[in-house]
Amino acid sequence: MKTMKIKSFMTMMVAAVALVMGVSSCGSDDDEPEVAVAAEVAGSYEGNEIVMVDNDESSNETKTYVLTKVTDASIDMNIPEIGMGMMTIPALTVNGIGLKKEGNTIAGRLATYNGKVTNAKGEEKAYTVSDVNILFGDKNVVVTFSLKYGTMPFIMATTFTGTKKIEN
Amino acid sequence: MKIEKYFLAGMALSMPVIGISAQTFRDSIELEPVVVTASHSPKALKDAPVVTRLITLHDIKITDATNIQDLLIQEIPGLEFGFAMSQETSLNMSGFGGNAVLFLVDGERMAGETMDNVDYSRMNLDNVGRIEIVKGASSALYGSNAVGGVVNIISRENIEPWTANANSRYSSFGHEWRHGASFSFNKGKWNSQTSFQHTAIDPVDLPKAHSSMEIAQELLKKAQGLPYDESVLIDDSNLSRLYGQKTYNVKERLTWRANDHLTFVGRGGYFFRTSERDTHDYHFNGYSGGLKGRYAWNHERHLELSYAFDQYDKANYMDGTRTHDHDYSNRQHVLHALYSHSFGNNALILGADYMNDYLSTYQFATGTSHSQNNIDGYAQFDWNITEQLNIVGSVRYDYFSASAQKAFTERLAVVYKMPWMTFRANYASGFRAPTLKEMYMHFDMGNMGYMLRGNPDLKPEKSNNFNVAIERTNRIRNSGFLDGRYNFTLMGYCNVFDKRITTIDGGLYNGMESALYWNEDGITVWGVDASLGHIWDCGLMLKLNYSWMKETGSVYYSDFYQPRTHSMTWRIGYEHRFSRHYALDAALSGRSQGKPQSGRTDVDGGYTIWKLMLQHHIWRGINLNTAIDNLFNYKPKTYYYCSPLTTGTSFSIGLSIDFDRL
Numbered sequence: 002m003k004t005m006k007i008k009s010f011m012t013m014m015v016a017a018v019a020l021v022m023g024v025s026s027c028g029s030d031d032d033e034p035e036v037a038v039a040a041e042v043a044g045s046y047e048g049n050e051i052v053m054v055d056n057d058e059s060s061n062e063t064k065t066y067v068l069t070k071v072t073d074a075s076i077d078m079n080i081p082e083i084g085m086g087m088m089t090i091p092a093l094t095v096n097g098i099g100l101k102k103e104g105n106t107i108a109g110r111l112a113t114y115n116g117k118v119t120n121a122k123g124e125e126k127a128y129t130v131s132d133v134n135i136l137f138g139d140k141n142v143v144v145t146f147s148l149k150y151g152t153m154p155f156i157m158a159t160t161f162t163g164t165k166k167i168e169n
Numbered sequence: 170m171k172i173e174k175y176f177l178a179g180m181a182l183s184m185p186v187i188g189i190s191a192q193t194f195r196d197s198i199e200l201e202p203v204v205v206t207a208s209h210s211p212k213a214l215k216d217a218p219v220v221t222r223l224i225t226l227h228d229i230k231i232t233d234a235t236n237i238q239d240l241l242i243q244e245i246p247g248l249e250f251g252f253a254m255s256q257e258t259s260l261n262m263s264g265f266g267g268n269a270v271l272f273l274v275d276g277e278r279m280a281g282e283t284m285d286n287v288d289y290s291r292m293n294l295d296n297v298g299r300i301e302i303v304k305g306a307s308s309a310l311y312g313s314n315a316v317g318g319v320v321n322i323i324s325r326e327n328i329e330p331w332t333a334n335a336n337s338r339y340s341s342f343g344h345e346w347r348h349g350a351s352f353s354f355n356k357g358k359w360n361s362q363t364s365f366q367h368t369a370i371d372p373v374d375l376p377k378a379h380s381s382m383e384i385a386q387e388l389l390k391k392a393q394g395l396p397y398d399e400s401v402l403i404d405d406s407n408l409s410r411l412y413g414q415k416t417y418n419v420k421e422r423l424t425w426r427a428n429d430h431l432t433f434v435g436r437g438g439y440f441f442r443t444s445e446r447d448t449h450d451y452h453f454n455g456y457s458g459g460l461k462g463r464y465a466w467n468h469e470r471h472l473e474l475s476y477a478f479d480q481y482d483k484a485n486y487m488d489g490t491r492t493h494d495h496d497y498s499n500r501q502h503v504l505h506a507l508y509s510h511s512f513g514n515n516a517l518i519l520g521a522d523y524m525n526d527y528l529s530t531y532q533f534a535t536g537t538s539h540s541q542n543n544i545d546g547y548a549q550f551d552w553n554i555t556e557q558l559n560i561v562g563s564v565r566y567d568y569f570s571a572s573a574q575k576a577f578t579e580r581l582a583v584v585y586k587m588p589w590m591t592f593r594a595n596y597a598s599g600f601r602a603p604t605l606k607e608m609y610m611h612f613d614m615g616n617m618g619y620m621l622r623g624n625p626d627l628k629p630e631k632s633n634n635f636n637v638a639i640e641r642t643n644r645i646r647n648s649g650f651l652d653g654r655y656n657f658t659l660m661g662y663c664n665v666f667d668k669r670i671t672t673i674d675g676g677l678y679n680g681m682e683s684a685l686y687w688n689e690d691g692i693t694v695w696g697v698d699a700s701l702g703h704i705w706d707c708g709l710m711l712k713l714n715y716s717w718m719k720e721t722g723s724v725y726y727s728d729f730y731q732p733r734t735h736s737m738t739w740r741i742g743y744e745h746r747f748s749r750h751y752a753l754d755a756a757l758s759g760r761s762q763g764k765p766q767s768g769r770t771d772v773d774g775g776y777t778i779w780k781l782m783l784q785h786h787i788w789r790g791i792n793l794n795t796a797i798d799n800l801f802n803y804k805p806k807t808y809y810y811c812s813p814l815t816t817g818t819s820f821s822i823g824l825s826i827d828f829d830r831l
Contacts, residue, residue, distance in 0.1 A: 048392075055255075056407045106389065108382075136385040141392035143385040149448045152487055152494065155255075156447045162388050 037073035038100045038107045042137045044068060048163025052083060054155050060084065066144060066161055068135075075099050076109065078135070078144070083157070090150050091120050095130045100137075109135035126151040140165040205276075206301040206321040207582075208561060209310050209518055209549060210509060218551075218561040218582035219307075219595050220638045220660050222700075224300040226325070231742070231756045231782055233338070233796045233821060235347050235368055237272070237292040237300075237322065242813075243760060243780070245302065246736040247696070247716035250289070251811040253729040255446075256412055259285050259810070263304065263718050264694035264732045265317025265666070269601060269630070273311070273321045275436075277459065278524075280499040281481020282606070288481065291440045291455050293418045295336075295349040296364035298325035304698070305662055306599025306634040309563040309580035312522070312545055316599035316632045316666065317694075324422065327353040327362065331829055338794065338823030342816070343370040343411065347823070360424040365417075372413040372445065375808045376816060377406065405772055406807040407728065410447070411814065417441045434461040449492070454482045469511040477503040500527040514553035521546045528605040532612035532621070539605045541571030559584040569602045569629075576600040576629050590641040593660075597634045603627035607670055607686045620683035622675050628668050628688050636662035653705040660698045667691030671725065690723035710742035719766070726767035731811040733775065735763035746786075754784040765811070772809045777801075790830030794823040 050064040060083065067079040076098050083090040094116060098109045111133040119125050133146040144161040203211045207219040214223055224244050234240035238250050238258065247263040260267030267286030272279065279287040300322050307315040331354040338347045351364040379401045390397035420438040427433065440455035461475035478501070485495035504523040509516060522545050529538035547565035554560060563580040580597035603624075610623035638660035645651045668688040675685030696718040703711045715737045726732075740758035747753065757779065764774040779800040785793040797820045805812040 056404070056409065106386075110382075132381060134382050134385050136382070136389045138389050139393050141389055143388040143392065145381045145385050152492055153448060160384075160388070162392050164392065 038102055039070040039073055039076050042068055042076055042100060042107055042109070042135070042142070043070040045166045046142050046161075046163030047166055048142075048161060050081075050083075050159060050161045053158040053160075056158075059157065064161065064163075065166075066142070066163055068142070071097065074101070076135075078133075080130075080146075080148075080159075083148075083159075089121065090128075090148075091118050091126075093118055093128055093130065093148075095133060095146070098133060098135060100135070106136055106138040108137075109133070202299070204301050205323070206273075206307075206319055207303050208551060209507070209520070210516065210551070215591065215640075215642060216559070216584065218559065218584055218593070219303055219305070219597075220593060220636070220640070220658060220698075222302040222304070224302070226298055229294050229297060229300070230794075231740075231754060231784065232758070232780075233782055233794055233823065234294055235338075235345075236290050236294060237320070238289045240294060240300070241320070243758060244714075244738060246698075246714045246738045246760070247718055247733070248736075249731070249733075249762065249811060251729055251731070252408060253285075253810060256408070256444075258289055259729045260289075261730050261732060261811075262318055263696055263716060264664075264692070264720050266730060268314065268604075269317035269599075269632075269666075271307070271311055271314040271319045273319065275324055276321060277457075277477045278479070278501065278503065279455075279457070279481070280479040280501040280526075281453075281455065281483075281497075282499070282604075288440075288442070288453060288455065290414075290416055290442055291418070291481075292322055293349075293366045293368075293416070295366040295418070296325055296351055296362060296420060297322055299323050304660075305595070305636055305664060306578075306597040306632050307580070308567075308576070308578040308599040309547065309565045309597060310549065312565065312567050312578075313543070313569075313576070313600060313602040313629070316601050316630060317664065324362065324420075326360070328355060329353075329829065330355055333828040334825060335828070336823060336825035338821055340798075340819060340821035342798070342814075342819040342821075343373045343413065345370040345821075358426045360426075362422045363420070365419045367415070367417050369415045370413055373411040373816060375406070375409055375411065376804070377404065377409065378806070379404075404807070405809060407810050408808040408812070412447075413445045415443050430465050432463045432465075434463075435459070448487070450486045451495075452484050452486055452491075454480075456480045471509050473505070473507040473509075475503075475505045477501075477505065479503075495531050497530045497532075498528070499530075501525065516551040518549040518551075519547070526605065530606065532606065532610050534609075534611040537609070537611075539571065539609050541569055541605060543570070543602070544568045557586045559586075567600070567602070571605065571608060572603055572625065572627065572629075574602055574629055576602065576631075590639050593636075593638040593640070595634070595636050595638075599632040599634060601630040601670070603629065603670055603686070610686065613681070620675070620678050620681045621672070622678060622683050622685045624686040627670055627686060630666070630668050630670055630688075631691075632664055632666045634662065634664045636660055650707075651703075651705070652707075653703060653709075655701070655703040657702075658698075658700045662694075662696050662698070664694040664696075665691065666694065669723075689725075692720050692722040692724055695719045695721070708743055708745050710740070710744070712738075712740045712742075714738045724766075726765070726769075729810045731765035731767060731769075733763045733765055735761075735775075737761045750788050752786040754782075754786070756780075756782045758782065762813075772807050773805050773812070776803055776805070776813055778803055778813060778815065788831075790827035792825040792827075794821070794825065796821045 046066045050062055052060045064081045069077045071077055078095040080093045082092050095114045098111045100107050100109045113131045115129050117125055117127050129149040131147045136143045142163050146159055148157045202214045202223055204214050204217050204221045205211050207217040207221045232240050232243045241248050249261045251259050253259045262270050272287055281288055302320050304318045307319045311319055334351045336349045347368045349366040353362045384401055387397045387401040418440045422436040425433045436459050438457040442453040444451040457479045459477035463473045465471040480500045483497035485492045502525045507520045509518050524543040527540040545567040549563040552560045561582040565578045567576040578598040582595040585592045607627055608623045608625045610621050612621045640658045642656045644654045669691055671689050672684040673687045675683035698716050700714045717735055720732055738760045740756050742756040744754045759779040761777040762775050780798045781800055782796045799815045799818045802818045804817050
């Protein structure tokens with residue numbers, strides 16, 4: 002009888018915990034028809050790059066980002082060098098960012114990109130660029146992403162705001 | 170036999186609550202608890218020479234706290250834990266940072282550091298019997314670091330033939346799980362206490378006011394010259410994600426009473442914590458051990474000799490491989506001697522310690538490590554001049570080999586008992602010797618071209634603490650609703666803190682900007698602490714603690730440190746046994762922190778957080794604990810280093826089974 006009471010009690014406990022663990026909902030992204038937008042976005046952009054580490058501003062510089070058309074609806078992004086001297090992170094690429102027309106703007110998103118790069122010392126370093134957001138409108142672009150580079154013990158949250166350079 | 174009786178009586182007095190039930194809740198307040206921290210010897214709380222805040226086992230259980238950090242923020246007004254860089258924990262207690270508050274476990278120091286003190290997560294509460302907090306300087310008894318206060322965590326000593334407990338608790342904040350188990354036995358001359366605790370908490374993403382895409386949209390409008398919402402672009406938060414972590418903590422203490430005069434206590438412990446950072450994992454290991462022998466000639470005279478070892482290591486791991494670029498190891502060996510001799514109502518204590526402190530860290534120049542020896546001697550005389558008047562005087566001398574620094578500290582405490590209240594006045598000096606890190610740091614911060622440099626010429630920090638207090642404890646009878654017992658304490662203090670060790674601009678060093686450890690001008694901390702407790706005969710309970718504090722002098726506000734003028738904690742409790750098989754302890758508690766004295770307005774000025782806790786004592790030995798934390802769903806507008814760790818209302822549910830009582 003004693004055992005039964007404990008068993009019942011434990012069952013109730015497990016049920017109570019299961020109830021409060023929460024459930025996750027699933028949803029599917031709306032499938033919109035692909036629009037040829039990559040050519041419009043592709044180009045070199047000059048502007049201001051702000052790098053935040055632990056929500057503190059680490060650098061604030063003028064930079065050039067290059068977006069290259071891959072398909073009608075996707076681009077690659079070239080992130081220029083970050084930092085200086087021994088601290089320099091070499092230029093990085095992020096490939097396969099899908100684009101969509103959203104009203105008057107074109108938006109690109111990529112959850113994660115893993116790459117490898119060789120630095121000035123000839124060492125191969127792994128990097129991960131995540132939470133990539135690209136927003137384009139009227140020759141202006143805003144790019145935000147988080148960068149994890151090599152063994153650096155922090156993540157760099159980067160925001161770039163630039164204007165498309167006119168090709169000569 | 171007589172000694173054994175005293176020993177058991179002492180244990181029973183000092184551990185008034187063993188096991189939790191509605192009745193023991195009442196016992197914990199009605200009985201006259203014994204404290205040791207204020208005088209290095211057992212004294213009834215009402216006779217302690219300095220105001221001592223006692224957190225009982227019932228307080229620990231009803232707060233549902235996992236570690237000392239969770240507990241203290243709910244119990245002590247004016248005490249806040251915040252974050253610093255890399256989410257190391259920092260402490261602020263009534264204007265003092267963590268390195269000015271000495272944490273002890275059963276009177277022993279701990280090795281290692283996080284931001285400004287030891288790793289608080291080592292101090293789990295699974296086998297803790299009570300915690301004593303003495304605010305103000307206590308270096309004349311405890312040496313370095315006891316500048317702003319001492320927190321002494323004292324383990325439980327079960328006296329039953331055997332006890333066994335298993336407990337488990339889930340909290341929705343970070344999906345945290347806590348599992349614990351403890352076992353003890355008393356057999357013949359042997360007493361053993363074993364405890365184990367494991368915790369695991371997931372990373373917690375702190376909500377931001379705006380998503381990165383919303384911010385990008387406003388930035389694009391700005392770039393296009395269109396109207397945009399500037400407020401979306403302002404983000405003053407310092408934290409966006411709390412790292413997940415796991416801890417494992419196992420402790421054993423074995424007591425052997427060889428005869429009526431001689432007792433040996435051996436202890437050992439192992440702690441492991443892993444903190445899952447964005448780019449790597451930190452591993453923390455703590456090892457502790459010790460052996461204490463106590464010889465009592467009689468009730469009046471005893472000698473205590475002990476050896477203690479504590480080691481705290483840190484290392485960085487990436488993808489399961491140790492990187493060796495953040496290796497840290499701190500080891501302490503302590504030899505301790507204490508002789509106590511009572512002369513009637515008066516008592517003399519003589520003590521001496523030797524400590525060897527070794528530190529090897531990635532923050533030193535490559536390939537170097539440092540160590541130092543600390544030797545001290547102290548004496549205390551407890552003079553009970555009359556039944557009403559008690560004077561306790563203490564002096565202590567410390568020597569530190571690495572800095573060749575000496576420190577002489579003293580304390581004079583007067584207690585005068587009047588029929589209707591007790592008056593206390595206390596002067597104490599405190600000091601903190603420069604740490605090995607502060608003397609020998611040579612650290613290029615994350616290879617970012619900024620050097621942190623130690624300074625071997627640092628002087629010890631010094632403090633002079635004055636406080637006066639009145640206390641009244643009484644029972645109300647035949648007054649209807651108010652019938653019960655109450656306690657009121659009012660304390661005013663002034664702590665003059667000088668030669669503070671901090672960092673200043675160190676100029677260019679090897680072509681890099683640098684910061685240098687330096688003794689700065691001091692501050693004076695003024696404060697008033699008031700506490701009121703009332704236990705009604707009908708089962709209601711009220712505890713109210715208020716703290717007012719003001720800093721003057723060379724005040725410096727860092728991002729990690731936001732002293733507040735007003736703060737308060739409270740608890741309204743009710744306990745009732747409904748039947749032989751069911752009793753309830755309910756508590757509605759809260760804490761309120763006023764606006765930071767810095768006057769910063771970019772973050773929340775102050776906050777109030779409420780918590781509802783229900784402890785169901787079901788049958789014998791089964792306790793079901795449920796809690797709703799942050800009852801009114803307070804959410805910081807931004808998460809800065811001193812924000813409370815909450816994302817809104819959370820709940821927890823836990824089960825504890827005392828197998829020996831089934």
